[in-house]
Amino acid sequence: NAGVTQTPKFQVLKTGQSMTLQCAQDMNHNSMYWYRQDPGMGLRLIYYSASEGTTDKGEVPNGYNVSRLNKREFSLRLESAAPSQTSVYFCASSTRDRTTGGYTFGSGTRLTVV
Amino acid sequence: AQKITQTQPGMFVQEKEAVTLDCTYDTSDPSYGLFWYKQPSSGEMIFLIYQGSYDQQNATEGRYSLNFQKARKSANLVISASQLGDSAMYFCAMREFSGYSTLTFGKGTMLLVSP
Numbered sequence: 001n002a003g004v005t006q007t008p009k010f011q012v013l014k015t016g017q018s019m020t021l022q023c024a025q026d027m028n029h030n031s032m033y034w035y036r037q038d039p040g041m042g043l044r045l046i047y048y049s050a051s052e053g054t055t056d057k058g059e060v061p062n063g064y065n066v067s068r069l070n071k072r073e074f075s076l077r078l079e080s081a082a083p084s085q086t087s088v089y090f091c092a093s094s095t096r097d098r099t100t101g102g103y104t105f106g107s108g109t110r111l112t113v114v
Numbered sequence: 115a116q117k118i119t120q121t122q123p124g125m126f127v128q129e130k131e132a133v134t135l136d137c138t139y140d141t142s143d144p145s146y147g148l149f150w151y152k153q154p155s156s157g158e159m160i161f162l163i164y165q166g167s168y169d170q171q172n173a174t175e176g177r178y179s180l181n182f183q184k185a186r187k188s189a190n191l192v193i194s195a196s197q198l199g200d201s202a203m204y205f206c207a208m209r210e211f212s213g214y215s216t217l218t219f220g221k222g223t224m225l226l227v228s229p
Contacts, residue, residue: 033216033217035219040123040221041221042118042205042219042220042221042222043159043205043219044219045216045217045218048216050214058216088157090159092159092217094217096214102147102149102161102164102209102217103159103161103217104161105158105159107157107158108157108158108159110157
């Protein structure tokens with residue numbers, strides 16, 4: 001099925017550990033995004049990639065790095081996890097179509113840092 | 115400055131009744147889009163409805179309609195004939211289309227539908 005695939009779905013890390021969240025889309029979208037969702041905060045943008053070969057910071061980039069590996073894949077890396085990074089992470093992709101311009105979301109990764 | 119404001123943290127509605135979820139936005143871009151997403155307890159983000167700033171008519175998708183009042187900068191979601199399965203978190207979001215911009219979300223409204 002076409003869409004956005006995120007792995008893993010769940011992860012528990014110890015403070016200071018590193019990990020990479022993987023995201024792949026097969027919708028031929030140019031743009032990809034990483035959001036985090038915290039209770040009462042809505043979704044906040046961490047990083048995005050407007051097109052292959054470019055990445056930019058969003059609202060809450062501190063403590064994260066990203067890689068746009070190719071048009072399909074966009075990974076999010078936590079180099080040294082902190083309890084404040086406990087959250088649900090969503091990857092999304094989109095076209096730049098101005099008629100809709102909506103995003104397609106992955107199913108999310110629930111990350112707990114202890 | 116917050117671009118999307120959802121003032122209702124939670125809403126209750128009885129089954130089969132209509133409910134309106136409020137959303138106001140702030141932008142100086144004449145070209146923008148407004149979106150509503152549903153997030154059930156399972157966690158996925160489900161796109162519901164879209165309204166473009168130049169659209170002359172309010173958007174409708176089945177039981178969902180968007181009450182778009184451009185001068186007041188509001189984009190309220192109306193759900194008619196509520197169903198138990200409508201219980202979820204609802205997010206309003208906006209994307210500005212002049213130049214490149216990303217989707218900005220409100221903090222959401224939790225809707226509970228009772229029998």
